[in-house]
Amino acid sequence: MATMKDVATHAGVSLKTVSRVLNNEPHVQDKLRQKVFESVKEMGYVPSTSARNLRSNRTYTLHLITENIEGNFINTIQSGALRAAQKFGYNLVPTLLAEETLSSPKALKAWCKEFITQKKPDGVILVPPHSDQPLINQIFNQANIPVSRIGPNDIEISDSVNVTIDDRKAAKEVTEYLIRHGHRRIGFVRGIEFHGATHRRYDGYCDALREAGIGIDENLVKPGQFSFESGMTAGKALLELDQAPTAIFAANDDMAAGVIVSAYMKNLKIPEQISVVGFDDSELAERIWPSLSTVRQPLLTYGEQAAEFLVGRAGKHRNEQDKTPVQTELLEYKIIIRASTGSVSH
Amino acid sequence: MATMKDVATHAGVSLKTVSRVLNNEPHVQDKLRQKVFESVKEMGYVPSTSARNLRSNRTYTLHLITENIEGNFINTIQSGALRAAQKFGYNLVPTLLAEETLSSPKALKAWCKEFITQKKPDGVILVPPHSDQPLINQIFNQANIPVSRIGPNDIEISDSVNVTIDDRKAAKEVTEYLIRHGHRRIGFVRGIEFHGATHRRYDGYCDALREAGIGIDENLVKPGQFSFESGMTAGKALLELDQAPTAIFAANDDMAAGVIVSAYMKNLKIPEQISVVGFDDSELAERIWPSLSTVRQPLLTYGEQAAEFLVGRAGKHRNEQDKTPVQTELLEYKIIIRASTGSVSH
DNA sequence: TCTTGATATGATAACGTTGTCAATTGGGTG
DNA sequence: CACCCAATTGACAACGTTATCATATCAAGA
Numbered sequence: 001m002a003t004m005k006d007v008a009t010h011a012g013v014s015l016k017t018v019s020r021v022l023n024n025e026p027h028v029q030d031k032l033r034q035k036v037f038e039s040v041k042e043m044g045y046v047p048s049t050s051a052r053n054l055r056s057n058r059t060y061t062l063h064l065i066t067e068n069i070e071g072n073f074i075n076t077i078q079s080g081a082l083r084a085a086q087k088f089g090y091n092l093v094p095t096l097l098a099e100e101t102l103s104s105p106k107a108l109k110a111w112c113k114e115f116i117t118q119k120k121p122d123g124v125i126l127v128p129p130h131s132d133q134p135l136i137n138q139i140f141n142q143a144n145i146p147v148s149r150i151g152p153n154d155i156e157i158s159d160s161v162n163v164t165i166d167d168r169k170a171a172k173e174v175t176e177y178l179i180r181h182g183h184r185r186i187g188f189v190r191g192i193e194f195h196g197a198t199h200r201r202y203d204g205y206c207d208a209l210r211e212a213g214i215g216i217d218e219n220l221v222k223p224g225q226f227s228f229e230s231g232m233t234a235g236k237a238l239l240e241l242d243q244a245p246t247a248i249f250a251a252n253d254d255m256a257a258g259v260i261v262s263a264y265m266k267n268l269k270i271p272e273q274i275s276v277v278g279f280d281d282s283e284l285a286e287r288i289w290p291s292l293s294t295v296r297q298p299l300l301t302y303g304e305q306a307a308e309f310l311v312g313r314a315g316k317h318r319n320e321q322d323k324t325p326v327q328t329e330l331l332e333y334k335i336i337i338r339a340s341t342g343s344v345s346h
Numbered sequence: 347m348a349t350m351k352d353v354a355t356h357a358g359v360s361l362k363t364v365s366r367v368l369n370n371e372p373h374v375q376d377k378l379r380q381k382v383f384e385s386v387k388e389m390g391y392v393p394s395t396s397a398r399n400l401r402s403n404r405t406y407t408l409h410l411i412t413e414n415i416e417g418n419f420i421n422t423i424q425s426g427a428l429r430a431a432q433k434f435g436y437n438l439v440p441t442l443l444a445e446e447t448l449s450s451p452k453a454l455k456a457w458c459k460e461f462i463t464q465k466k467p468d469g470v471i472l473v474p475p476h477s478d479q480p481l482i483n484q485i486f487n488q489a490n491i492p493v494s495r496i497g498p499n500d501i502e503i504s505d506s507v508n509v510t511i512d513d514r515k516a517a518k519e520v521t522e523y524l525i526r527h528g529h530r531r532i533g534f535v536r537g538i539e540f541h542g543a544t545h546r547r548y549d550g551y552c553d554a555l556r557e558a559g560i561g562i563d564e565n566l567v568k569p570g571q572f573s574f575e576s577g578m579t580a581g582k583a584l585l586e587l588d589q590a591p592t593a594i595f596a597a598n599d600d601m602a603a604g605v606i607v608s609a610y611m612k613n614l615k616i617p618e619q620i621s622v623v624g625f626d627d628s629e630l631a632e633r634i635w636p637s638l639s640t641v642r643q644p645l646l647t648y649g650e651q652a653a654e655f656l657v658g659r660a661g662k663h664r665n666e667q668d669k670t671p672v673q674t675e676l677l678e679y680k681i682i683i684r685a686s687t688g689s690v691s692h
Numbered sequence: 693t694c695t696t697g698a699t700a701t702g703a704t705a706a707c708g709t710t711g712t713c714a715a716t717t718g719g720g721t722g
Numbered sequence: 723c724a725c726c727c728a729a730t731t732g733a734c735a736a737c738g739t740t741a742t743c744a745t746a747t748c749a750a751g752a
Binding site for chain 2: 001046047049068072086091092093096118228260261284287
């Protein structure tokens with residue numbers, strides 16, 4: 001395996017000159033530059049990442065921090081992040097943190113400390129629900145590690161970059177769509193309570209009802225866990241009400257799929273007797289029958305932008321003074337109307 | 347940041363002794379061992395991965411090599427691999443290879459060479475369709491990099507470890523299930539042709555028909571791409587036949603979901619008029635209506651075992667002579683009967 | 693011609709580990 | 723008491739880069 005020293009000897013220059021050429025540093029004659037490049041090619045030289053990492057105190061590694069990488073949501077984000085990271089020669093490493101880190105700040109701090117010293121990430125990507133937590137973001141900031149947060153709740157609190165959509169507005173719009181189609185009794189299925197998205201989407205739902213002069217009926221709001229099963233449970237509860245809703249808005253697609261199944265089990269026709277909308281536009285939305293109306297989040301772009309930002313930051317010299325300003329990428333969402341929604345029949 | 351040297355000074359021993367203690371090497375007095383551990387704890391020392399990597403010529407990194415990480419199949423495998431890797435302190439890095447590497451051996455070799463020299467993987471996990479290719483496996487073997495293959499076609503060809511189920515037998519069993527329930531015209535939707543699984547499952551389907559004395563009707567076999575859309579197309583084609591099948595076996599769940607939707611579009615009742623089975627037991631299978639009968643592959647276990655094996659291999663000293671013997675982990679599959687299959691009605 | 697300052701180049705140190713090998717110690721044996 | 727083998731310990735080199743600093747070169751100005 002050829003090293004930089006071999007290349008230097010072959011090209012008749014010093015080690016440092018080769019280093020300069022390969023790192024695009026100035027102060028090298030074009031003639032020597034050429035010669036070095038030729039030697040590199042000729043010897044099939046590939047730099048040693050390990051050596052570079054050690055000396056430069058970097059790892060060329062971004063970490064996607066999450067409790068679980070299963071599921072369409074995180075999977076798609078990861079895919080976007082991976083593409084961007086790989087394009088710039090970075091590794092993207094999914095990293096699982098223990099569940100107790102969500103409830104115990106102490107456990108979180110301990111985990112982060114060990115993680116940082118051991119892995120020396122060049123950047124981290126936080127996804128819900130951890131992107132909602134100010135503390136974890138703060139810990140990484142103090143360690144001077146760039147952070148990208150996806151779908152965070154409070155976009156002002158940190159000097160990370162936030163990549164998100166306007167959940168509340170999207171939820172409002174999709175609720176308005178239902179109202180426009182004659183629905184007045186609209187059920188809502190919440191997500192996990194410590195996910196900010198649960199509250200933002202619920203708020204949007206309320207906004208639309210309020211503006212339409214429809215009172216918020218607590219009976220029409222059911223808890224959920226963002227899971228298919230919890231969607232089934234909530235759907236069943238809503239459909240068994242004395243005054244059942246004519247439409248149900250679930251805070252994500254998995255739960256909406258559960259609602260649809262609960263409707264099938266009651267032999268209700270969708271969308272003739274009950275309209276259903278979800279949120280995310282996951283893989284599932286197009287694969288079920290009837291296909292699901294939903295809100296498309298640009299998940300791939302979330303991942304791409306989050307990673308690209310980190311690469312940009314990591315490339316620069318770390319400087320205690322030079323903190324990142326708050327920066328928020330507010331991406332476009334899109335209401336996707338498919339076959340699971342219809343007009344209310346009088 | 348405390349280094350090993352600091353720990354050595356603090357404990358009043360040499361650098362090497364600390365190293366020995368931390369690497370669980372013999373030839374250190376218990377007394378000193380204790381002292382070193384105390385100093386490590388006291389100083390909050392964490393070893394530098396970069397330095398260790400450089401010196402030991404390892405990276406503590408496993409790569410999951412694939413064209414695309416999206417989709418339930420690869421996502422679940424990755425999850426299993428990640429858990430196992432992280433448990434042993436390894437990074438799991440998903441790595442995308444260019445699509446042309448499948449058709450061009452030259453491109454594949456070039457890609458692998460650069461990948462190996464640059465990333466110095468401690469082990470690689472190959473998934474379909476690349477796990478079916480003898481060449482890629484051979485390249486890594488020559489570079490002395492341990493390989494785990496998931497669901498490979500030919501389990502004898504290499505000195506990798508293979509983690510798989512008996513696809514053919516599973517496909518046969520599920521077809522037999524349909525036959526037992528009175529089906530004699532059973533459609534089959536193939537997958538991508540250069541995936542070994544496509545052929546293995548088709549062979550199992552044929553085995554069952556042959557043993558039952560049912561001739562194989564070419565009209566009942568349709569091509570597919572393992573995608574939902576291709577399942578819809580194939581389902582439509584099958585259901586429009588003059589002599590339509592009473593059951594359809596799709597080579598994976600995504601296509602089975604497509605078949606189900608194509609049946610809905612023809613107003614057919616499932617399973618009363620048409621039974622559908624898939625393969626994989628993906629997330630989707632339980633979320634659609636009617637829930638899908640299928641074959642469960644232990645995807646999480648695939649990933650876990652593949653990664654665990656690599657960690658075990660990477661730990662040992664690389665030795666040209668000491669090649670891995672062919673080793674195949676044949677895991678258990680399970681036929682899952684849900685609501686999409688029923689008896690044929692006369 | 694002599695400075696001067698900018699540009700170009702290289703010698704050498706440094707990063708924090710692990711590997712090699714020599715030195716020291718200790719306990720049993722002749 | 724001398725001897726030997728094994729266990730213990732440490733000094734130092736090595737991994738392949740990047741960073742620091744000194745030196746060499748050169749064009750322009752005095």
